[in-house]
Amino acid sequence: MAEKLGVYICSGCDIGKSLDVDSLLDTVKKGKLASICPVVKKSAVLCSPDAVTEIEADIKEAGLDGVVLCACSPRVKWDIFQFGATQVERVNLREQCVWSFREDPKVPGLLPLMAQDYVKMGVMKLSKSRIPAPEVPETNKTILVLGGGFTGLTAALEAAKLGKDVVLVEQAATLGGKAATMYKTFPMSHPYLKAEDTGIDQLIADATSNAKIKVLTSANLVSLEGAPGLYTATVNAGGEQQFAIGAVVLATGWVPGDKGFLAPMGYGSIKNVVTAAEFEAMAKAGSIVRPSDGQAPASVAFLTDVSLCTKGSTAGTADVCAPVDPLPEKAAEGEPEVSAYPDKESAKHLAYSSELTSLVALKQAGYVREKLGQSVAFVLYDHMMVPGINERYYKAAQDDAGIMLSKASITAVTEDADGGVIVAAKDTLLGADIEIKADLVVLPTAIVPVTAHEPTMNLVYRQGPGFPDLELFDGFVDSNYICFPYETRRTGVYAAGCVRQPMTLAGAKEDAAGAVLKAVQCIGSANRGVAVHPRSGDISFPVFNFQRCTQCKRCTEECPFGALDDDEKGTPKPNPTRCRRCGTCMGACPERVISFDNYNIDQIGSMIKEVYVPDDMVAGGPRVIVLVCENDAYPALDMAAFRGKSWSPFVRFVPVRCLGSVNAIWVADAVSKGVDGVIMLGCKYGPDYQCHFVKGSELCSRRKTNIAESLGRLGVEAERVEQYEVSIDEYDKVPAIIERFMTEVITKFGPNPFKGY
Ligand code: SF4
Numbered sequence: 061m062a063e064k065l066g067v068y069i070c071s072g073c074d075i076g077k078s079l080d081v082d083s084l085l086d087t088v089k090k091g092k093l094a095s096i097c098p099v100v101k102k103s104a105v106l107c108s109p110d111a112v113t114e115i116e117a118d119i120k121e122a123g124l125d126g127v128v129l130c131a132c133s134p135r136v137k138w139d140i141f142q143f144g145a146t147q148v149e150r151v152n153l154r155e156q157c158v159w160s161f162r163e164d165p166k167v168p169g170l171l172p173l174m175a176q177d178y179v180k181m182g183v184m185k186l187s188k189s190r191i192p193a194p195e196v197p198e199t200n201k202t203i204l205v206l207g208g209g210f211t212g213l214t215a216a217l218e219a220a221k222l223g224k225d226v227v228l229v230e231q232a233a234t235l236g237g238k239a240a241t242m243y244k245t246f247p248m249s250h251p252y253l254k255a256e257d258t259g260i261d262q263l264i265a266d267a268t269s270n271a272k273i274k275v276l277t278s279a280n281l282v283s284l285e286g287a288p289g290l291y292t293a294t295v296n297a298g299g300e301q302q303f304a305i306g307a308v309v310l311a312t313g314w315v316p317g318d319k320g321f322l323a324p325m326g327y328g329s330i331k332n333v334v335t336a337a338e339f340e341a342m343a344k345a346g347s348i349v350r351p352s353d354g355q356a357p358a359s360v361a362f363l364t365d366v367s368l369c370t371k372g373s374t375a376g377t378a379d380v381c382a383p384v385d386p387l388p389e390k391a392a393e394g395e396p397e398v399s400a401y402p403d404k405e406s407a408k409h410l411a412y413s414s415e416l417t418s419l420v421a422l423k424q425a426g427y428v429r430e431k432l433g434q435s436v437a438f439v440l441y442d443h444m445m446v447p448g449i450n451e452r453y454y455k456a457a458q459d460d461a462g463i464m465l466s467k468a469s470i471t472a473v474t475e476d477a478d479g480g481v482i483v484a485a486k487d488t489l490l491g492a493d494i495e496i497k498a499d500l501v502v503l504p505t506a507i508v509p510v511t512a513h514e515p516t517m518n519l520v521y522r523q524g525p526g527f528p529d530l531e532l533f534d535g536f537v538d539s540n541y542i543c544f545p546y547e548t549r550r551t552g553v554y555a556a557g558c559v560r561q562p563m564t565l566a567g568a569k570e571d572a573a574g575a576v577l578k579a580v581q582c583i584g585s586a587n588r589g590v591a592v593h594p595r596s597g598d599i600s601f602p603v604f605n606f607q608r609c610t611q612c613k614r615c616t617e618e619c620p621f622g623a624l625d626d627d628e629k630g631t632p633k634p635n636p637t638r639c640r641r642c643g644t645c646m647g648a649c650p651e652r653v654i655s656f657d658n659y660n661i662d663q664i665g666s667m668i669k670e671v672y673v674p675d676d677m678v679a680g681g682p683r684v685i686v687l688v689c690e691n692d693a694y695p696a697l698d699m700a701a702f703r704g705k706s707w708s709p710f711v712r713f714v715p716v717r718c719l720g721s722v723n724a725i726w727v728a729d730a731v732s733k734g735v736d737g738v739i740m741l742g743c744k745y746g747p748d749y750q751c752h753f754v755k756g757s758e759l760c761s762r763r764k765t766n767i768a769e770s771l772g773r774l775g776v777e778a779e780r781v782e783q784y785e786v787s788i789d790e791y792d793k794v795p796a797i798i799e800r801f802m803t804e805v806i807t808k809f810g811p812n813p814f815k816g817y
């Protein structure tokens with residue numbers, strides 16, 4: 061516990077203009093907190109070099125074990141306010157107090173009270189904090205790469221370049237994966253005009269001759285046991301072998317989706333309708349021919365619009381094929397996508413083309429020109445998506461007199477008597493409906509990540525061998541598409557290439573390097589006993605008071621990252637290097653068994669207790685506690701304040717690591733002390749989630765239902781506790797969210813019946 065604190069209040073940045081700083085100092089000097097705060101000072105500009113030097117001197121002379129800095133948001137100037145082992149608590153007087161303060165005409169002059177609350181909350185929070193001691197295991201440094209295709213080989217070579225030993229496991233008898241089946245790939249180098257060799261043969265040669273890379277083909281991962289930095293991988297390659305592994309790059313790629321989806325466009329019934337992958341295979345084999353007669357086609361039509369399939373399917377099975385949410389947007393090279401799971405309830409068929417659909421059509425039209433002499437190609441697209449430098453590739457196709465490109469919505473694909481294929485289309489650039497007769501028609505098909513079908517990881521984790529909730533994401537593994545592209549929901553396993561997201565080979569190359577960097581970072585972080593992401597460098601981890609544990613298993617079940625195993629009785633077994641320090645387990649535990657040295661139930665509960673709640677709501681106004689997620693909601697509040705937004709003076713913000721860490725006891729404490737309402741402000745959840753800890757805000761929402769039931773039993777309206785979602789760029793919505801709660805809940809229900817007890 062921090063027992064000797066220094067408290068510093070800044071007068072700069074409008075704080076001194078808005079507040080009587082001397083009287084605010086007295087809140088600490090003359091109050092119950094005085095005994096633990098031997099140093100209480102004000103500063104004209106706390107972030108100035110002189111002020112920082114003064115704080116350093118005080119720490120030394122007074123032996124302070126913590127400093128409470130009441131000034132600007134903790135999200136700014138954090139690099140200035142670093143004092144070695146001395147703990148720092150930032151009280152956000154600037155953004156969340158003076159800048160965003162709005163007078164209430166019925167209860168004027170509340171700013172000093174608000175500032176006092178925040179200063180006391182900050183002192184109390186730090187007084188309940190201990191400096192965590194990191195657990196520092198001796199870690200393995202070898203990287204396991206799963207998948208020996210383009211991405212896996214690139215990842216293995218990148219890791220070797222960084223000095224890491226690599227074990228590369230490939231299921232097939234040969235290396236190369238899908239890239240080895242391609243004739244060419246899109247341009248990857250200047251001038252970006254022509255399809256290129258994939259370079260896969262060179263990659264295979266480089267990897268197999270690299271002394272740091274152990275290549276195992278016809279091999280599979282039997283199990284991965286342990287935790288980041290401490291894994292034991294059992295691999296079967298004609299006999300089982302074990303490897304000590306630090307982190308894993310998952311590069312297992314993709315498989316083609318169900319081609320039956322393309323039936324409304326003639327696939328399966330018209331002989332000369334093939335998929336892009338089948339066409340690619342012909343080009344690779346050296347002869348592009350019509351399946352009906354083995355003759356070279358004089359004309360080939362590449363279609364990217366497959367809405368006909370969606371419409372056709374919709375007529376019969378509306379639920380299955382409705383375009384619920386158009387993800388994934390892109391497909392793998394050589395086999396462009398339109399859907400992921402035509403046969404599943406969760407089917408998501410794209411109603412438009414993607415970058416890969418467009419590029420594959422352009423590339424294969426080029427094959428026609430290259431390999432078939434005078435033959436012509438038609439590319440009928442609904443949307444031509446060629447972002448970035450690929451615009452040059454598109455223009456090169458436009459300049460080829462033998463490639464005809466037109467926007468077109470396909471209305472029918474039928475077979476002519478002579479075996480030709482008639483494609484009817486509307487909405488064309490020609491302004492009229494058209495019919496084209498081609499010798500061969502090429503259709504895109506779906507890409508499905510390998511993880512949709514196979515457990516792949518075979519993790520020996522309490523939560524199971526694979527990644528959770530894959531069906532929500534069409535089988536693609538991810539932890540947070542927006543902020544952490546390579547992370548999966550299992551710390552230490554980093555996904556790259558088409559198992560993560562459909563992409564080009566150029567994209568896969570970058571992806572492989574990115575995932576390897578994360579794997580290296582993970583091993584280094586595990587070795588230092590700190591979190592790798594998203595709380596990079598955090599040395600805290602959950603500590604369990606097992607004497608009180610009832611083995612209810614909530615923590616082991618709810619941890620979004622499978623960090624907790626358990627024994628036969630159900631007692632949790634922490635794995636600190638798997639842990640992301642989100643606190644979701646702490647929020648889950650009904651017995652309050654779990655805490656972090658510097659983030660715990662008592663600490664946040666004590667902060668809430670410091671909020672002054674007037675007995676008379678009419679005279680003193682209501683009070684609302686806002687539990688704010690530090691990841692998006694808190695910066696959104698800061699940005700709103702920075703842009704001059706203001707809100708009710710009756711709210712008090714309490715930052716939390718994630719809404720998943722919110723323990724029901726905090727809400728109960730707040731309500732029992734007369735607080736009139738509690739807002740939980742966090743990230744979006746559901747399929748388009750933005751929660752940095754994947755499940756936190758969703759779990760909070762579920763727990764809110766239980767909290768509401770408990771409140772109902774106490775005779776307190778359930779509506780007094782509400783959860784709102786906000787993303788980091790929705791700062792302009794924050795005032796309205798608060799306003800809505802104040803009018804729809806507080807004004808409507810009046811004072812908390814517990815007020816005054
Ligand atoms: S819930 Fe979060 S803090 Fe708790 S063990 Fe899992 S990752 Fe760690």
Ligand code: SF4
Nearest residue numbers: 609610612613615649
């Ligand atoms: S949630 Fe708490 S009581 Fe339940 S198993 Fe976990 S630590 Fe034990």
